[in-house]
Amino acid sequence: MDQEDELRNPARRAFTLGLGLLPMIPMLTACGGGQGADPSVQSRQAAGVATAALSGTAAGVAPAATPASESGVFRHPGLLVTDDDFARIRAHIKAGLAPWTGWWNKLCADSLTSLDGKPNPQQGVYRQDGSKYAMYRDIQRAWCLALRWQLSGDTRYADKAVETLDAWANTLQVIGTVRPGSTAHDDHTFILLAGIQGHQWAQAGEIMRGYAGWAPANLKRFQDMLANIFAPVSSWFLSDGRIGSHANWDMASLAGALAIGVFCDNPDLYRLACDCYAGNNRGKLRTFGNGAIVHGVYFMHPGHFGQWEESGRDQGHSTLGMSLGGDLLEMAWNQGDDLYGLYNNRFLAAAEYVARSNLHDENGQPYPMPYVREQNPTAPHPSFWTAVNQSFGNGRNAWEPIYNHYVNRMGLTAPNVARMLALCEPNQWSSGGDDVVFPTLALRRPAYPGPMKPPSGLTAHQRGNRVVLSWWGSVGATSYAVKRASRAGGPFNLLGTVSASDLLTYSDTPPNGVWFYQVVSQGDGAPTAAAPAADSNVARIAVPGEDRLMLPLNNPDGTGTVGLKLDSAGAMSLVEGQLLDGATWGDGRRNDKAVAFDGKKAGLQLPSGLFGDLDDFSVSLWAYANGLHWDSCLFFAGQDAYAAMALAPQSGRGGLRFVIFGATGNDAQSVEAPAPLPLRRWVHVAVTLQGNTCRLYVDGTEVAKSDEILLSPRQVGDQVTFLGRNWGHPSFNGRIQDFRIHAGALSAAQVAALAG
The missing domain is CATH 2.60.120.200 (Jelly Rolls)
Structure with missing residues (x-):
């Protein structure tokens, strides 16, 4: 193999380094030029908020067009920010509304959007030396310039964004961990770089693909850079489950594959990401890594409290999983696939768990966290984590897409995520290159307008001599009435009340028989005799079995x-x-x-x-x-x-x-x-x-x-x-x-x- 082939084929390089024993999936071909999706399909998708066949229709939101995982047709721009989003943000800024106006002013004052800046492209970028910082800076610069162009209409910023994208597309040949000939330890973290920075490059490119001043040949060259240098690493890593790595390795690869799949109009790459996150084997025997949602949320505690795979490790890595996961799920949502809702909002369960692990109670003490012992995937058996590795003051701004979907878009409660959102909003930076910058400006949505939704996702599980109930709360509720009946249609009798500030779970020890449970929201805007509304779903369980x-x-x-x-x-x-x-x-x-x-x-x-x-x-x-x-x-x-x-x-x-x-x-x-x-x-x-x-x-x-x-x-x-x-x-x-x-x-x- 000659040196040029070694530089241009990172997936083959990964394989020869012994990162896996399973065969690679075929190498991806270069993407096509920047032709948009069928306009009729775009208009149908824009007509409503799309949801996914992967998990059924999300509560309260009507399904729109066929999701991209089925149709193979993409909406553009359709990663973290769509045309509808830009129109909404522009309207908020014009009206002087917070927080959008404040963050817009900060963006305009930031050196990242200076018209005097110049790109600093590298032929090779390696995660263990300073070359990565040149890439981090220029990704952030291209993203911020793209935002400023879309929100102001000033094409000078579009030209500077395109200048940066073209410079890297004309220069970059390889990404890696250590430079060739280095004796430094190669921990193979170029896999993380390929996924995280691949997805971030695609964000900027996806916004700019609609700019008339970006020559089609140059757009294609940038697509080819992502398709030939970044995507093969992510697709190879996802091609069969490698559960010996932490969840973030998968989350990075998932985000990279999905974003590049959309930007390059590559439905196979997009479906690979959706399937690997969902753990969907499409009828074939295969395994999935720790980024698959059933693996990533290792254990579901009462109250829909989801123990995240990296929670026993540390919170810097746990919050990175939230950052990558929120981006991944929001991108899929904008293409009609509801990964947010999979397995009864299982990712929200993880987000609430991770958020609470980073918070103090009213006395300034860490919250007691339930934990089931879990294997450290990178340590020899039997190395187990036995408790959450809690930390406080973690300022990673990971929470915008999570909060804005589940709470502001869907009307569910996420009290721990809400507290982290407020604590972390002042941080628009990502000095380590892990996170998309200025997330509040780009991703904040108006508060959920109501009316109050009924509790949702009620489950009843028998564990020992108890029936354990868990449910998702409603924006505006102050408490929840828990009821039980001997028939599905009632009448339901009150068992107790749970405060909205508590973990949303209730344990019952009913007599032997078949029982039905329901939960009702209480608070301003809750159902009344004059204005009735649906209660939660009914959960059935037979005791003792x-x-x-x-x-x-x-x-x-x-x-x-x-x-x-x-x-x-x-x-x-x-x-x-x-x-x-x-x-x-x-x-x-x-x-x-x-x-x-x-x-x-x-x-x-x-x-x-x-x-x-x-x-x-x-x-x-x-x-x-x-x-x-x-x-x-x-x-x-x-x-x-x-x-x-x-x-x-x-x-x-x-x-x-x-x-x-x-x-x-x-x-x-x-x-x-x-x-x-x-x-x-x-x-x-x-x-x-x-x-x-x-x-x-x-x-x-x-x-x-x-x-x-x-x-x-x-x-x-x-x-x-x-x-x-x-x-x-x-x-x-x-x-x-x-x-x-x-x-x-x-x-x-x-x-x-x-x-x-």
Whole structure:
């Protein structure tokens, strides 16, 4: 490989440096010239606020055009700031409104927008020497000049912005960590530089692409710089999950890939970013890094309080995740994809958690923060974080897009984010180059105008002997009335009231039965008899539990791989598994048939969503083992191979073992029998989880117990569910019949009855 190829192919360079063992996705071709999207599509998208098919329609906002992840058609400008946004900001400035007028005046006075400034392009930029500061400065300069042109109409600033973009497009050949020949340690952080600075360059380019004074050939040259130097690094890093890195490595690559995908009209690159954030495997077996939202929010505590992956590390890195995440989600929103709303606003759960980790209470003390021990992905097992690494006074202005979407756009409450927003607004800088500057000017939206929305996202989960409720609050509410009924339509009886200043959660210990919960906002603008409004959604739960799935797998009865599913709302449906890779039928327990697995690749794949909302749960099945393979599975269910639960006939120290993990197995929590699954006879196996107590049963008798199981099915997800196999080991060598999932922990007597 000659030196020029080495300079121009950073993705190949990354691979040869040993940053991953998995093959790269194909290199991206250069982008096309700056042709805009179909005007008819643009007008349809501008007609309303777009939402995503990825997560359903966001509450209170009507869907608009088909999202870009589906159509492959982009709105321009459509990254952090759209034409509609610029029109709104100009109107605020003309009216002299705060904070826009104040920040506009600061922008105009800043040296970044001086017409006397000159760009300082570099042939190579390396994250461990001073060359990066030239890039940081010129990115900020191009962005600020682009803002000043859009908000004033003065083309002198447009010309200076284009001058900067052209200078770098004509000069830059490579980005890296250390210069060639250097003996300094290469920590491969050029991956971060490619994503963060790639997304920031694209922000400036996206604003300027509509400027008539930017020659089409020069626009294309700038697009090609991003496509050939920055995007391949981000796309390579995202091509398969690398969960050995912290969330920010993914968040940087996600932001870079998505922004460059839009700017360069590359739908494949854009979809890659959306899918990797959502953890959407599109039907293929693949893994996702810690930036995927289910991995990034490692644990959901009561009150929709989401433990962020880097929270055990430090708050400088945790807030960087918020900065990159807010930018990522806002860009996707402007292209019609609602990543904000995924998994019941799971990113907002993380933002509230991280924000509170950086705040003091009224006595000047740190808040007590719930924390579930978590694996440090960069340290050898078993290095665990056991508490939040809190810090205070962190001034990173990470909060504008998060607050302005969830609160000002959607009418939800985010009290901790709101406090951080006010504390951090004075900081428009980014001396380390991590953040987009002047975010308040560009991203602040008017306050939510009302009317008060009902509480939303109400969930009810059984954990131990309690039903734990969590919900999202409403702008304007002062408290919330929590109610319970024995029927979905009520009448609902008041259980208690929760102050809007408290964590929005409530624990109940109802009698056995099926119960329905609802929450009502109280405060100025709340519903009244004269002006009624909808209450929260109704959350249903059965205490102490109920059958969720019955899959007989006894083919002669005509059921084949069809089973009966009861969802959390009480709706019944049929589900069907798919026999894979040689799975067939063999002799069953009672002159019938059972699914037979060959000990190689055979498996039965089940639909997703069978476990997703469960904390306490039970699983049972009958199994006949011809022989044992270490770490084969009777069942496996998870988001991917990095966050899952499984029941193995022989694993760990050599016994029958149930395991659940959220970070590649390095954080595995398990319960293991003293012996493996017995051979050459039908055996009934069951697992129950109640609170933190997990029990393992063989033929109706408890054989193992652990009181240290902190994770649960809803924490690790269940996008992929198999019987008879897992992600990468040989399949079970034997037969399986009568697979059942139960909401709640079965009692010992109930397990014994199933085994009878």
